[in-house]
Amino acid sequence: MSYNTLLTAQEESIATVTINRPNKLNALNKETIGELHAVFSELEKDENIKVIILTGSGEKAFVAGADISEFAQFSEKEGGKLAAKGQKLLFDFIEHLSTPVIAAINGFALGGGLELAMACHFRVASDNAKMGLPEVSLGVIPGYGGTQRLPQLIGKGRAMEMIMTAGMIPAERALSYGLINHLTSPEELLPLCTKIAKRITNNSSVAISYAIKAVNAGFMSTVNGYEQEIKAFGACFGTDDFTEGTSAFLEKRKANFPGS
Numbered sequence: 001m002s003y004n005t006l007l008t009a010q011e012e013s014i015a016t017v018t019i020n021r022p023n024k025l026n027a028l029n030k031e032t033i034g035e036l037h038a039v040f041s042e043l044e045k046d047e048n049i050k051v052i053i054l055t056g057s058g059e060k061a062f063v064a065g066a067d068i069s070e071f072a073q074f075s076e077k078e079g080g081k082l083a084a085k086g087q088k089l090l091f092d093f094i095e096h097l098s099t100p101v102i103a104a105i106n107g108f109a110l111g112g113g114l115e116l117a118m119a120c121h122f123r124v125a126s127d128n129a130k131m132g133l134p135e136v137s138l139g140v141i142p143g144y145g146g147t148q149r150l151p152q153l154i155g156k157g158r159a160m161e162m163i164m165t166a167g168m169i170p171a172e173r174a175l176s177y178g179l180i181n182h183l184t185s186p187e188e189l190l191p192l193c194t195k196i197a198k199r200i201t202n203n204s205s206v207a208i209s210y211a212i213k214a215v216n217a218g219f220m221s222t223v224n225g226y227e228q229e230i231k232a233f234g235a236c237f238g239t240d241d242f243t244e245g246t247s248a249f250l251e252k253r254k255a256n257f258p259g260s
Helices: 031-043 076-097 113-120 146-154 156-165 169-177 189-202 207-219 225-235 240-250
Strands: 006-011 016-018 051-056 062-065 101-105 108-110 122-126 130-131 167-170 181-182
Touching: 006 031, 006 051, 016 031, 016 122, 016 189, 031 076, 031 225, 051 062, 051 189, 062 101, 062 113, 101 113, 101 189, 108 113, 113 130, 122 169, 122 189, 130 169, 146 156, 167 169, 169 207, 181 189, 189 225, 207 240
Parallel strands: 016 051, 051 101, 062 108, 101 122, 108 130, 122 181
Antiparallel strands: 006 016, 130 167
């Protein structure tokens, strides 16, 4: 399947999705959000894909925000629908994807761009990256989950400061805040993400999908995370991956997980 705003590549069981609007600093518009949903849907169905890396084209930006020209004239009702649709179609969708998604932040990750990165399961950034939620400088607030995911990742006080000042933080501070997991040079960003992804592919994709559900449950007010963990833990015992994993351990050999 071809896309107008995305590039896709695959190396063994690792897929890389690149947002390709460099002349717009990879800003999210309606088309890009729709295509991202489509590509993640396809990759989720592909049993050969074990990890997805998401990044932006060029050297300046991961995603430098949303395309403001698309909604500058929206009414209150239209604005609410924009946020609700975007969260359901892309941001919540990625967060709950059973295939691990790594955000490779290669420059500016602002507004919707940072919200997109935060929806991924974890983040790696190059040392030229800058991150922020500048929405209040436009008279609006983050609408794609930023007011919820940022405090979860870095704490309420730091999130409040970032949102209220509308400022950007450098990658070094993002690392100290826990917003990103690793910091590297621009040249080593994708190789490092690929190295981490390969380590993930050595493990049970079924168990990982259960782990994602259990971890996410702990951040949902309507779900008991501990109960979800118990349920997921028990479910693992009924999988072929569990049989293979435990057998390989006892036989002192490397596991060859069937993914079922």
